[in-house]
Amino acid sequence: MMKTNHLLIVMLVLLQAGCSIGGASRPADFYVLSAEPGTPVTGHSTASASLSVGLGPITLPDIFDRPQIVTRPEPNRLDLSEFDRWGGDLNRDLTRVLAQDLMSRLHSDRILTHPWSSSDRPDFQVTVQVFRFDGETGKVARFEGVWRLLDGEQRCELTAHHFRFEETPAGPGYPEYVSAMSHAVASLSQEIAERIAGSTPGCQ
Numbered sequence: 001m002m003k004t005n006h007l008l009i010v011m012l013v014l015l016q017a018g019c020s021i022g023g024a025s026r027p028a029d030f031y032v033l034s035a036e037p038g039t040p041v042t043g044h045s046t047a048s049a050s051l052s053v054g055l056g057p058i059t060l061p062d063i064f065d066r067p068q069i070v071t072r073p074e075p076n077r078l079d080l081s082e083f084d085r086w087g088g089d090l091n092r093d094l095t096r097v098l099a100q101d102l103m104s105r106l107h108s109d110r111i112l113t114h115p116w117s118s119s120d121r122p123d124f125q126v127t128v129q130v131f132r133f134d135g136e137t138g139k140v141a142r143f144e145g146v147w148r149l150l151d152g153e154q155r156c157e158l159t160a161h162h163f164r165f166e167e168t169p170a171g172p173g174y175p176e177y178v179s180a181m182s183h184a185v186a187s188l189s190q191e192i193a194e195r196i197a198g199s200t201p202g203c204q
Helices: 002-022 090-106 174-197
Strands: 029-031 053-059 068-074 077-086 111-113 124-136 140-151 157-167
Touching: 029 174, 053 090, 068 174, 090 111, 090 124, 090 174, 124 174, 140 174, 157 174
Parallel strands: 029 077, 053 111, 053 124, 068 124
Antiparallel strands: 068 077, 124 140, 140 157
16 A cells, blocks of 8 residues: 555656646746827817827737737748737737827827727727737837728728838847837827827818
């Protein structure tokens, strides 16, 4: 009986050792994008404090809208980091940060995120189609796509712009890489805010 117990203990020790070797070598780190304060833009559309903007939908390719942070070391190869992940849904986080950035630059609290209530009537609607949200840690963070400005009531397209922002991370790791991505999002918000400030609601 004692021999059987000793054998059982040895087997349990070996099993535990095997699990340790095959398991994760370290706990995962989680990251979120951050909003960046900006100077309010000027223009005739910002004269009214009641200016409202509907933001969304924002669409991300499936390859980027996942828990793992995606980098692209080569044009046709992606790396997914198992230990460096987004702290929540990337699409929602991107929408949240872009909305905060627009609030500070348009000096308006009336930034509605998609989907908004049918009773809300924003003056403008901004949609964003993302093509790239990748890069290389320590080298570059890339944010590319197309944004469109629509009249909030009649939904006609007022303008459409292709954007491409590349930011150099301040360091070699994922914290600096995510910070560079946040700066790229802030640059997009500046571009959109300036266009909104110079636009008038309504379809010509």
